[in-house]
Amino acid sequence: MRENASGGTDAFIRFNRGSFVILSIQRVKFTAFADLHHHPGVFYSSPEKRLDRILERAGEEKVDFMIHLGDFCHTPEKYVDFVHRYDRSGIPAYHMLGNHECDECPVEAVKRIYNIPPCGYYHFDCNNFRMIVLDPNYYCLDGRYIHYELKNYYSYGGRLPYLPPEQIAYLRETVLGSPYPCILFSHQSFERAVHGVKNRGEVLKIVRESQRTPGRVVLCINGHHHVDYLRFVDGVPFLDLNSTTHFWCAESHRLFPEAVYREARLAGNTVIYDEPVHAVITLQSDGLIEIAGMSGSMMFGVTPEMFGAPRVDPDGREITADCSSVRLRLEPFAANRRKVRAAAAVSSSALSPA
Numbered sequence: 247m248r249e250n251a252s253g254g255t256d257a258f259i260r261f262n263r264g265s266f267v268i269l270s271i272q273r274v275k276f277t278a279f280a281d282l283h284h285h286p287g288v289f290y291s292s293p294e295k296r297l298d299r300i301l302e303r304a305g306e307e308k309v310d311f312m313i314h315l316g317d318f319c320h321t322p323e324k325y326v327d328f329v330h331r332y333d334r335s336g337i338p339a340y341h342m343l344g345n346h347e348c349d350e351c352p353v354e355a356v357k358r359i360y361n362i363p364p365c366g367y368y369h370f371d372c373n374n375f376r377m378i379v380l381d382p383n384y385y386c387l388d389g390r391y392i393h394y395e396l397k398n399y400y401s402y403g404g405r406l407p408y409l410p411p412e413q414i415a416y417l418r419e420t421v422l423g424s425p426y427p428c429i430l431f432s433h434q435s436f437e438r439a440v441h442g443v444k445n446r447g448e449v450l451k452i453v454r455e456s457q458r459t460p461g462r463v464v465l466c467i468n469g470h471h472h473v474d475y476l477r478f479v480d481g482v483p484f485l486d487l488n489s490t491t492h493f494w495c496a497e498s499h500r501l502f503p504e505a506v507y508r509e510a511r512l513a514g515n516t517v518i519y520d521e522p523v524h525a526v527i528t529l530q531s532d533g534l535i536e537i538a539g540m541s542g543s544m545m546f547g548v549t550p551e552m553f554g555a556p557r558v559d560p561d562g563r564e565i566t567a568d569c570s571s572v573r574l575r576l577e578p579f580a581a582n583r584r585k586v587r588a589a590a591a592v593s594s595s596a597l598s599p600a
């Protein structure tokens with residue numbers, strides 16, 4: 247095996263008479279992180295240090311690109327230098343909107359700073375994989391879908407989040423028309439029962455439909471919920487990616503050193519991760535999915551149980567400072583399925599006695 251120019255792997259299969267065939271296994275490797283919550287004076291998170299650790303590992307791992315799953319920065323308009331720290335590391339860096347990005351500045355300004363198209367959603371292809379970035383930061387009022395902006399959604403808790411009809415249509419077209427296996431990215435979850443996207447059934451229907459060609463959608467990743475969880479729906483892995491930084495609790499505490507509360511006014515409603523939790527994810531067209539996460543602990547040893555907060559979230563998912571590492575071997579993905587099967591047939595015939 248050797249690495250090829252597109253980042254994939256060439257597997258050599260030898261024929262009986264000494265000739266070789268080259269089977270190219272496509273591979274994409276990327277850094278994913280969520281909910282860094284750069285919010286000076288509010289959260290205690292040392293966001294620059296966390297981001298630098300993520301960038302450093304991305305460089306060491308030679309990833310093809312990095313992507314954050316939203317809530318990277320509150321008020322990006324005010325902290326453009328922090329956004330540039332991510333954008334200008336030399337590794338392609340992609341953004342998406344979280345629910346808090348537009349709390350204190352207009353959504354159009356955030357899209358401009360993040361280099362997100364005006365519609366808020368987009369896709370790109372990398373090493374024969376298709377990345378689809380969606381924006382479910384909408385609430386629904388009298389049949390209209392309104393984007394989160396300047397905290398307008400705060401009083402509509404029961405009517406959000408939604409993926410509006412035009413994005414449902416876009417998703418269908420982009421997945422079903424894709425020549426490559428697809429990975430779906432969103433801030434909020436498409437599989438959670440309690441706080442997932444309200445019309446997630448429409449998304450799951452497209453994912454199910456896409457699986458008529460197995461391996462058409464190979465992974466869905468979301469942030470927002472600040473826990474570490476992996477679940478299969480219709481044979482597709484859905485990764486609930488933990489926050490890079492903390493878990494928010496409705497209950498408050500005074501268990502950190504006093505200086506923390508002086509520096510960050512909402513620190514008392516959080517348990518903070520001591521490591522910058524994130525994942526380096528590798529997918530190969532032969533069906534391999536590897537999530538290389540990281541384990542950490544709670545800063546100052548403060549856990550939710552210590553101040554009477556639940557140790558699980560509303561969907562019953564445990565609150566930890568981890569992103570679990572997982573290695574999955576699925577069926578070969580759609581785009582290369584025929585090629586892999588053909589090669590397997592060649593391989594077995596090549597091994598049979600002459």
Ligand SMILES: [Fe+2]
Pocket residue numbers: 281316317344345346433469470471
């Ligand atoms: Fe969020």
